[in-house]
Amino acid sequence: MASEAIQTGFSLEGKGALVIGAEHPVGRAAAVTLAEAGAKLLLASREPGTDAQLKETAKAVQAAGGKPIVQAQNAAIRADLSATADLAAKEFGRLDILVNALDAPWYGAADIADDSAFDRVMENNFKTVWMSCQEGGRVMLRQGGGAIVNITSILAQRGVPNASLYCAAKAAVLNLTRALAIEWARRGIRVNAIETGWLDEPASPANSGEEFKKNLLKYLPENRLVAPADLSGALLYLVSPAAGFVTGESIIVDGALMCRV
């Protein structure tokens, strides 16, 4: 069929991919997308003690035709990230694709947040991404190329009340993405981001209360939250050979919310 031809530019057949934060619904959707497109997968956790959720992701990847390797790890520990990146390179021969689905929602009033909140939010949402880019990037630089996608939020570009640290951490991820893209542009590594709107997943603030959710939905142009699977197309495009000229870019998946605010 004629339309098969278009898939060739998007196929990830034979590519080695590492998803960090694979126990999270967003990481799970990312892993399934990459598997459907033909990539070989290493699924790594953001935090330890999430074996059951990781296993669920592995099952979903298997259902999509993949044979994933699973690595329980702590993304806040550099040695873990380093070992995981090396493991991917060893198992697949190359680390072609790195997806950082590293997210830990936080909300609280700025005037009463203590220093431990700062450290925790910045570590979970930003430092982990920085270290993962460094460790994955190190492997990619050695092999002469790769594609990294950092998943962040539209709160990288807008403020909301009672999420100051989260907004700052998400902005840090967005501009880290641009800076690394420029630094590594001529060394074959493309670095891009996806900014999500209000996510529909259990840990999301969108699901923090019925009244809040009702009002939120009214305010969203398409009257619906972003499902993790809504990110699939943007992710596949960014990591695929079809996006060979795209780097330092962020694709917003929010159903037109950023057009309004």
Place this chain on the structure above:
Amino acid sequence: MILDALKLDGKVAIITGAGRGLGRAMAVKFAEAGADIVAASRTQAQLDETAELVRKTGRKCLIVPTDVTDSAAVNAMAAAAIKELGKIDILINNAGGGDDTAGKSIEAITDEQWRRGLDTNLTSQFYAARAVIPAMVKQKRGKIVNLASGYGLRGGKHNYMYACSKGGVIQLTRSLALTYALDNIQTNCIVPGIFPHNEEMMKFFKGGKFIPIGRPGDDSEIGPLAIFLSSDASNHINGELIAIDGGGLAGGILPTGAVPNLPS
């Protein structure tokens, strides 16, 4: 299955400026992805050549010679698409380009030149969107992809028309996206960086050595992005602009290669 979501089988796509260059390349890519094509531009002979390439893929190609700055002609284009192919699923607003006011001092640009440029680059996209929206609203489904430029986001010295019209395209995109969000019509914008269409332009852009990634774009690289934005793989992406520019906007074109890197 994500790869299936990228297929355009059975879709009807109007592509303006389809007589040459990028428009023609997209027409062929869209046909390969399974879409029937409505090819619009001013010159019949060029459209004939595009149609031949499209038909080779096994898809239909309706030729509609159209001056996109003439709203009656644009309305007729949409009507012809519906009459001949039954519907309009996708509009690619590609027609437009630079003109000879670029590089001229502001006093040397005539009223007529200014109006003509905005008509060609911005008003044409408004006319085409206006012409296809009723059909898309009725079927509760549609994709509009507008071609803008990095100059829609940055200023250009002695470059008024191009920067203003492309900035307008970005705002047209956002307003359409918001307005028709609940009608399941997604409007997005492609922001190409440097894409030299011939040897002369390649020389002018010095082979793209100032672009962070170290090379300019190739026309064939726009097609996959346009297909992604026309497909079900982008159904929750609306009002977004996607830069395909080798890092140009992320880093700023000038610093790379033109000034020394910070010490490492």
